[in-house]
Amino acid sequence: MPWSATEVRLAQRPTGYPDDSTWEIATREVPDPDDGQIVVQVEYISIDPAMRGWLNDVRSYVPPVKIGAVMRAFGAGTVVSSQHPDFTEGDKVTGLFGVRDFALSSGKGVEKVEADAVSLPTHLGALGMPGMTAYFGLFEIGRPEPTDTVLVSAAAGAVGSVVVQLAKARGCRVIGVAGGPEKCVWLRELGCDEVIDHREGNLTKQVRAAAPDGVNVYFDNVGGDMLDAALANLAVGARIVICGAISAYNAEQLPEGPRRYMSLLVFRASMSGFVVTDYEARYLEAVTEIMRMISDGSLQARETVRTGGVAAFPEALLDIYRGTNTGKLVLKV
Amino acid sequence: MPWSATEVRLAQRPTGYPDDSTWEIATREVPDPDDGQIVVQVEYISIDPAMRGWLNDVRSYVPPVKIGAVMRAFGAGTVVSSQHPDFTEGDKVTGLFGVRDFALSSGKGVEKVEADAVSLPTHLGALGMPGMTAYFGLFEIGRPEPTDTVLVSAAAGAVGSVVVQLAKARGCRVIGVAGGPEKCVWLRELGCDEVIDHREGNLTKQVRAAAPDGVNVYFDNVGGDMLDAALANLAVGARIVICGAISAYNAEQLPEGPRRYMSLLVFRASMSGFVVTDYEARYLEAVTEIMRMISDGSLQARETVRTGGVAAFPEALLDIYRGTNTGKLVLKV
Numbered sequence A, B: 001m002p003w004s005a006t007e008v009r010l011a012q013r014p015t016g017y018p019d020d021s022t023w024e025i026a027t028r029e030v031p032d033p034d035d036g037q038i039v040v041q042v043e044y045i046s047i048d049p050a051m052r053g054w055l056n057d058v059r060s061y062v063p064p065v066k067i068g069a070v071m072r073a074f075g076a077g078t079v080v081s082s083q084h085p086d087f088t089e090g091d092k093v094t095g096l097f098g099v100r101d102f103a104l105s106s107g108k109g110v111e112k113v114e115a116d117a118v119s120l121p122t123h124l125g126a127l128g129m130p131g132m133t134a135y136f137g138l139f140e141i142g143r144p145e146p147t148d149t150v151l152v153s154a155a156a157g158a159v160g161s162v163v164v165q166l167a168k169a170r171g172c173r174v175i176g177v178a179g180g181p182e183k184c185v186w187l188r189e190l191g192c193d194e195v196i197d198h199r200e201g202n203l204t205k206q207v208r209a210a211a212p213d214g215v216n217v218y219f220d221n222v223g224g225d226m227l228d229a230a231l232a233n234l235a236v237g238a239r240i241v242i243c244g245a246i247s248a249y250n251a252e253q254l255p256e257g258p259r260r261y262m263s264l265l266v267f268r269a270s271m272s273g274f275v276v277t278d279y280e281a282r283y284l285e286a287v288t289e290i291m292r293m294i295s296d297g298s299l300q301a302r303e304t305v306r307t308g309g310v311a312a313f314p315e316a317l318l319d320i321y322r323g324t325n326t327g328k329l330v331l332k333v
Helices: A120-124 A129-142 A160-171 A181-189 A201-211 A224-231 A259-266 A276-295 A310-322 B118-124 B130-144 B160-169 B181-189 B205-212 B224-231 B258-267 B276-295 B310-321
Strands: A003-010 A025-031 A038-046 A075-082 A090-095 A102-105 A149-152 A172-178 A194-197 A215-220 A234-242 A270-273 A302-305 A328-332 B003-010 B022-032 B038-046 B075-082 B092-095 B102-105 B149-152 B173-177 B192-197 B215-220 B234-240 B270-273 B305-308 B328-332
Touching: A003 A102, A003 A310, A025 A102, A025 A310, A038 A090, A038 A120, A038 B305, A102 A276, A102 A328, A102 B192, A120 A149, A120 A302, A129 A160, A129 A172, A129 A215, A149 B305, A160 A172, A160 A181, A160 A201, A160 B215, A160 B258, A160 B310, A172 A181, A172 B022, A172 B224, A181 B102, A194 A201, A194 B173, A201 A224, A215 A224, A224 A234, A224 A259, A224 B205, A234 B258, A259 A270, A259 B092, A259 B234, A270 B258, A302 A310, A310 A328, A310 B276, B022 B102, B022 B310, B038 B092, B075 B118, B075 B305, B092 B118, B102 B258, B118 B305, B118 B328, B130 B160, B130 B215, B130 B234, B130 B276, B149 B160, B160 B181, B173 B181, B181 B192, B192 B205, B205 B224, B215 B224, B215 B258, B224 B234, B224 B258, B234 B258, B258 B270, B305 B310, B310 B328
Parallel strands: A149 A172, A149 A215, A172 A194, A215 A234, A234 A270, A302 A328, B149 B173, B149 B215, B173 B192, B215 B234, B234 B270, B305 B328
Antiparallel strands: A003 A025, A038 A075, A038 A102, A038 A328, A075 A090, A270 B270, B003 B022, B038 B075, B038 B102, B038 B328, B075 B092
């Protein structure tokens, strides 16, 4: 039996924030799978800050989403039909299924997941790309020592909240930055030694007060003023991990860069970017470690589940830039 | 016999470019040396881009020059009186003697140099701090492989010209950036595979044309638009060495930062600062290698010698920001 899939396609490239003209919501017949194919019923769609970048027609670490194509997205769901030797009906899976409720797939990049102990949204969060990003960004680029002070921005987000907890487990002093009292309370629960509410006044002064001896590792998810505040408060030999710059993703013009970058010289520091898929061959190591920490209670995986189905995707995407989520933002189909 | 020294003191901290109100020129009696002291007649004063930063009352890698104190400067000259066991009259030496013609010194940080084979100005240039900066910045931070493309800004300057030649000796493809045809001709003589005149149009396009496969190592002496042009043209895994930012040193307000810093993420690249004095224990290694290259003709050490004596220091310092020098700028006393 074929399925009728609802999907969100890119209608035109946005300038600034995406709006109604950016998207087209359409339906498509999904046929029965051919040999080597599966059909997945998508139950959760991952909403990621990086999505905005995928809409720009520029050279980057992945090609841009094409006009007319289904919006790229990770998702989690159930195999509802399989002609693929590795999958059977009922398997719980994650993969790049796009923003739609039924997806035909060759199985490439599709992972079977254990959905009894850990929920599907967690497989898109702490055990998914955000968790991998946290793990390899922190340990491979940030390289924290147990005596280090680690500063994390967007610390109540999908990546940041895992970074905070991995750094605490490593023995570091951890400073989490988030917006609003609710997130800040959660950051204390996660073990942050200091919490900065970026809505509460001068960032540079707040970082200085929280890290009087300087920051050894800054895990940057936001860019903008926060990056400058960190640069102004480095310790000698500091490492800045450039993971994202959510403050800039919807800017209509390329925003100003970090004015205080010459702090890199003064503090003999480095600022490095990375792309998580470069570490794909080692994902199992990270999944195993994060799973172990979830199991023994030393890592909290939290998700904000938005309802409304596929058609709610355009609003859900704006939510991530508004910072309304705590932990991983997923859209329930 | 005591000496009458002419010296340049910091009268007040400048905003923007230093001017007449910045400096006071005065004389001072230099007494005969006490036990453990020497008196040096300074013959050449090193004019360095970093000097402008030493005038600012901010936390940096060295303390600021105090108001009323003699301006900090490297110099080279001759011991004219010694009560120090390691020095005798007639020794040629380099050290932080300040902007003056006679200096009393404890001998701390003073190096005896061989002035027969190599001139005193070269001991302030390719064999001095600029040469050390080039060597350790390139090899420790830039870490070029023989197959790499190395981009160098201010490539006809004291540091840049040594970086160019060390990178060529390592087998790299080298792109030098300088201002004006005379410097560009010299860069070709030094072996640059491509030369960019930064006065000749769009920097990003010029870098792209010279490095179509991207830049593996960018040695940055200037900051500003040049840094953005490099960021826009990185190869995967590139290293940016932050050695200086001469374009910004006299700005009245902190200039904009590198807008294209998110290229660090796209290209999995890093941007790192360093301070040459951290490598002091290894200077002999660098001096030996650069001396060997000078001797066998594989490294050209060039200096622009400005005349006018100590009193010409204020103008000589402005010269370095005007870029009038080719190679190392020194002031002849």
